[in-house]
Amino acid sequence: MNHFDYKNGELFCEDIAVSDIAKEVGTPLYLYSKATLERHFKAFDSGFENLDHLTCFAVKSCSNIAVLSIFSTLGGGADIVSGGELYRALSAGMDPKRIIYSGVGKTEEELRYGLQSGILLFNVESEQELHRLNSVAAELDMRAPVAFRVNPDVDPKTHAYISTGLAKNKFGIPIREALDLYVQAEGMGNINVLGVSCHIGSQLTLISPFIETLRKLKSFVGQLADKGIAIKYLDLGGGVGITYDDEKPPHPIEYAKAIEEELAGLEVTLILEPGRVIVGNAGIMVTEVQYTKTNRGGDTEKHFVVVDAGMNDLTRPSLYGAYHSISPVKEKETPLQTVDIVGPICETGDFLAKDREFPKVEQGDLLAVESAGAYGFTMASNYNSRPRVAEVMVSGDRYYVIRQRESRESLIQGETIPDFNR
Numbered sequence: 001m002n003h004f005d006y007k008n009g010e011l012f013c014e015d016i017a018v019s020d021i022a023k024e025v026g027t028p029l030y031l032y033s034k035a036t037l038e039r040h041f042k043a044f045d046s047g048f049e050n051l052d053h054l055t056c057f058a059v060k061s062c063s064n065i066a067v068l069s070i071f072s073t074l075g076g077g078a079d080i081v082s083g084g085e086l087y088r089a090l091s092a093g094m095d096p097k098r099i100i101y102s103g104v105g106k107t108e109e110e111l112r113y114g115l116q117s118g119i120l121l122f123n124v125e126s127e128q129e130l131h132r133l134n135s136v137a138a139e140l141d142m143r144a145p146v147a148f149r150v151n152p153d154v155d156p157k158t159h160a161y162i163s164t165g166l167a168k169n170k171f172g173i174p175i176r177e178a179l180d181l182y183v184q185a186e187g188m189g190n191i192n193v194l195g196v197s198c199h200i201g202s203q204l205t206l207i208s209p210f211i212e213t214l215r216k217l218k219s220f221v222g223q224l225a226d227k228g229i230a231i232k233y234l235d236l237g238g239g240v241g242i243t244y245d246d247e248k249p250p251h252p253i254e255y256a257k258a259i260e261e262e263l264a265g266l267e268v269t270l271i272l273e274p275g276r277v278i279v280g281n282a283g284i285m286v287t288e289v290q291y292t293k294t295n296r297g298g299d300t301e302k303h304f305v306v307v308d309a310g311m312n313d314l315t316r317p318s319l320y321g322a323y324h325s326i327s328p329v330k331e332k333e334t335p336l337q338t339v340d341i342v343g344p345i346c347e348t349g350d351f352l353a354k355d356r357e358f359p360k361v362e363q364g365d366l367l368a369v370e371s372a373g374a375y376g377f378t379m380a381s382n383y384n385s386r387p388r389v390a391e392v393m394v395s396g397d398r399y400y401v402i403r404q405r406e407s408r409e410s411l412i413q414g415e416t417i418p419d420f421n422r
């Protein structure tokens with residue numbers, strides 16, 4: 001459930017008309033509901049209340065510090081994948097002891113930053129990373145807290161680009177080879193082996209791949225115990241899906257109960273890394289219709305709605321062919337038309353919706369692109385030299401600009417024209 005609702009034919013975010021915000025802030029814009037963010041975090045986290053656990057929000061899904069600070073206040077931590085995300089999490093007031101660091105390509109500088117910040121765990125994804133971490137930790141005279149991200153070779157049954165737990169994916173260490181690495185790490189002077197982690201993919205709509213993974217992890221933890229290696233943390237990653245169209249993902253409580261049952265008997269602190277399931281339906285993108293047009297040729301007749309947001313602002317439709325529900329901010333009773341809703345970017349792949357049955361709209365109408373809270377703004381770029389849009393958060397009957405719209409000046413910030421004759 002979220003707090004975007006129609007009242008008398010107008011879309012509201014909590015207690016404010018979306019059109020009022022758009023009028024003042026301009027479009028396009030991302031709009032988040034604070035009450036929804038809180039509700040979704042609590043719904044997820046409370047499912048694990050009987051277990052010793054830590055919910056580390058996946059910063060990559062929505063990284064504005066105002067959003068992160070809400071989860072921090074609710075007792076959550078952060079799952080980060082870069083030094084930049086670490087900086088964000090710390091800037092949002094996150095306790096470093098609730099921050100875990102995943103990712104296949106951590107640089108020396110990033111490892112140093114993580115160590116100096118005192119984070120809870122590094123999810124190490126390769127043997128070379130282990131050695132690099134050991135030497136950086138030695139340099140700092142520290143012991144690096146480590147979990148290995150194992151790749152369980154489980155099919156998450158999701159889009160190929162967001163599957164991460166198959167043997168052919170770049171992530172993690174093959175579970176069959178991981179045991180040797182644990183033994184090796186135990187003998188390293190600057191490594192403190194604390195956990196096992198995994199993340200098999202995103203937008204999962206079935207519980208079974210999580211359970212299959214957990215079974216493999218349990219058996220692996222048993223093998224570690226046989227070698228005298230005790231594990232304190234078990235990190236199951238994120239991945240629970242949401243409804244964009246007609247998907248029927250498990251409710252977070254249902255997911256939590258299934259994990260709890262499967263986990264019975266294992267004495268560990270459970271770590272979860274949810275992203276999409278918390279923020280996905282807590283945000284929308286608002287865009288304004290610029291033009292409507294019809295292109296004809298041969299027996300083709302194609303209707304387009306050209307809006308002011310493009311694939312640089314919300315890339316998921318172009319990148320994954322992802323579906324986002326789109327609705328006029330003020331309900332329309334006009335006849336339906338089959339349209340492509342497209343942006344201003346000079347790419348045919350620039351679309352928000354294809355062949356969508358949509359009420360006839362006109363220049364100046366506002367549209368709400370739903371379920372845009374996750375992997376929306378965080379994947380935005382400046383392509384076609386478009387300043388990134390504003391992010392706004394609503395709480396009750398007030399709204400706050402939590403990220404200013406970028407300016408034209410900001411587009412060339414840091415660029416210089418060299419004096420080639422000097």
Ligand SMILES: Cc1ncc(COP(=O)(O)O)c(C=O)c1O
Pocket residue numbers: 058060061079102103164199201202203204237238239240273274275276277374
């Ligand atoms: C390591 C890791 N953890 C957590 C997540 C969050 O996944 P989701 O947003 O599907 O919950 C991701 C996303 O791909 C990830 O790569």
